[in-house]
Amino acid sequence: MKLKYKDKTYKSYPDVLHKLYKGKPITLLTDGESNAKLVKGITEHLDVKLMHLLPHDKADVLMERPTKRTLCAFAKTAQCWKPCLNTAGRGGIIKNGETTNAIELARLRRTLFYLDDRVNFMQQLHKEIAKFVAKCKTTNKKPCIRLNGTSDIQWEYELHEGKTLFDHFPDVQFYDYTKIPTRKIDHIPNYHLTWSYSEANEKYAKLFDKVKHNKAVVFNGILPSMFKELKVIDGDKTDMRFLDEPNSVVGLKAKGKARQDTSGFVINVIQLA
Numbered sequence: 001m002k003l004k005y006k007d008k009t010y011k012s013y014p015d016v017l018h019k020l021y022k023g024k025p026i027t028l029l030t031d032g033e034s035n036a037k038l039v040k041g042i043t044e045h046l047d048v049k050l051m052h053l054l055p056h057d058k059a060d061v062l063m064e065r066p067t068k069r070t071l072c073a074f075a076k077t078a079q080c081w082k083p084c085l086n087t088a089g090r091g092g093i094i095k096n097g098e099t100t101n102a103i104e105l106a107r108l109r110r111t112l113f114y115l116d117d118r119v120n121f122m123q124q125l126h127k128e129i130a131k132f133v134a135k136c137k138t139t140n141k142k143p144c145i146r147l148n149g150t151s152d153i154q155w156e157y158e159l160h161e162g163k164t165l166f167d168h169f170p171d172v173q174f175y176d177y178t179k180i181p182t183r184k185i186d187h188i189p190n191y192h193l194t195w196s197y198s199e200a201n202e203k204y205a206k207l208f209d210k211v212k213h214n215k216a217v218v219f220n221g222i223l224p225s226m227f228k229e230l231k232v233i234d235g236d237k238t239d240m241r242f243l244d245e246p247n248s249v250v251g252l253k254a255k256g257k258a259r260q261d262t263s264g265f266v267i268n269v270i271q272l273a
Contacts, residue, residue, distance in 0.1 A: 003099035013062045016100070017109065026109050028121075029128045029145070038146075041240040047141040048239070049132055051125075052107050052149040056081045059111040069115055071151040074179035079200030079263035084150065084256075107150065114153075122160040129169055143169075144240065148176040156185055166191050175242045177216055181207045192242035194250055200264035214241070216250040218258060221269030223251035 003010050010016040032038035032048035041048055053059075056075040057068040075081040094101050114121045129145065136143040147155055147165075155174070156164060166174060166188050175192040181204070185191050195213040199205045208215065208228060216235060217227055224232055227249045235241070235250035244250060254266045 005098055005100050005105075012064065013100075013108065014064075016105065017112075021105070021109060026113055026124075027128070028110055028113075028125050029132065035239075037236060038239045041144070041238040045142055046144055046240065047132075047136050047139065048144040048146070049128075050146040050149040051110070051151075052103075053111040053114060053151040053153075054104075054107045055084045055150050055152075059108055059115060062108060063112070071111065071114075071153055072179065073152065073154075074181075074204070075152070077201050077204055078179045078196070078198035079265045080179060080196070080198060082257060082261070082263070084258075111151075118158075122158065126160050126165065126168060129165065129172065133169060133172060142173060143171070144173045144175065144242075146175055146239065148178070152177075152179055154180065154183060156183070156188060156191070164188075173242055175240070177241070178213075181211050194241045194244070197249075198263075198265045199267065205264075214244055214246065214248050214250055216241075216252055218252045218254050218266045219269050220254045220259065220261070220266045223253070224269060227251070227267075 003013065003016065005016055010019065029049040029051050032042050032050065035050065038048050038050060053071055054062075056072045057070045059071075060066075060068050072081065075084075113124075129143075132145070133143050147153070155176075156166070158164065160168065166172075170190055173190055173192070175194075177194050177196045179196050179198070181195060183193060185193055193213045194216045195211045196216045196218075197205070197208060215230070217232075223234060226232060230247060230249045232249045232251040233244060235252045241250065254261065258266050
């Protein structure tokens with residue numbers, strides 16, 4: 001599959017990675033200032049970083065690999081892989097006549113690093129978190145990290161030197177959205193999860209009352225005040241989900257390709273009225 005990038009034509013994604021990025025370092029965490037939503041959560045007391053990988057099996061698809069390894073176990077069940085947030089913001093902006101952009105290629109490189117070299121990936125992630133923690137100590141801010149910016153990895157099972165990142169960094173507030181309803185993190189005091197709801201699958205939708213975490217719901221239109229008898233809060237005002245009051249629905253406005261979603265992942269506000 002030929003692709004165009006920066007006025008040049010490449011034979012494939014492996015070709016563009018080899019010619020433009022071979023031997024170049026990869027940065028895993030990005031600053032909250034680079035994200036329009038995360039920057040709202042940065043205060044005199046909090047600082048934040050996040051990590052964007054490619055969702056679901058997109059990395060293997062782009063690399064034309066037969067393995068199709070997924071980073072989002074419930075992507076097909078919840079039908080969120082097409083309207084994924086990966087296409088929102090700068091990630092979805094591709095110049096006319098081109099096939100890809102710098103955002104997608106950076107996420108692809110990080111994802112391949114995770115999939116193909118897990119030990120060194122975890123080692124580098126540990127180093128970057130440690131550097132961020134040290135910075136926050138000098139600014140007297142609480143370090144906050146969202147590891148699954150556009151993925152759904154169960155980090156409670158990912159180990160570095162025999163321990164999870166949560167154990168290595170007990171003073172860091174980790175948080176994520178997840179589509180996986182069975183994740184149990186009650187034993188991890190510094191990790192907060194918000195379950196992402198979808199009506200694309202009837203069995204999945206019926207889990208709403210069973211999942212203990214707060215629920216995030218993507219709406220197409222003005223946010224309702226209530227959803228399934230729970231108060232809806234505006235989740236676009238800040239990304240710091242660990243500050244949300246319990247038993248809330250985090251209302252999110254559809255972004256990118258999600259605006260055209262009809263699978264049931266995005267809830268049509270007009271139909272609720």
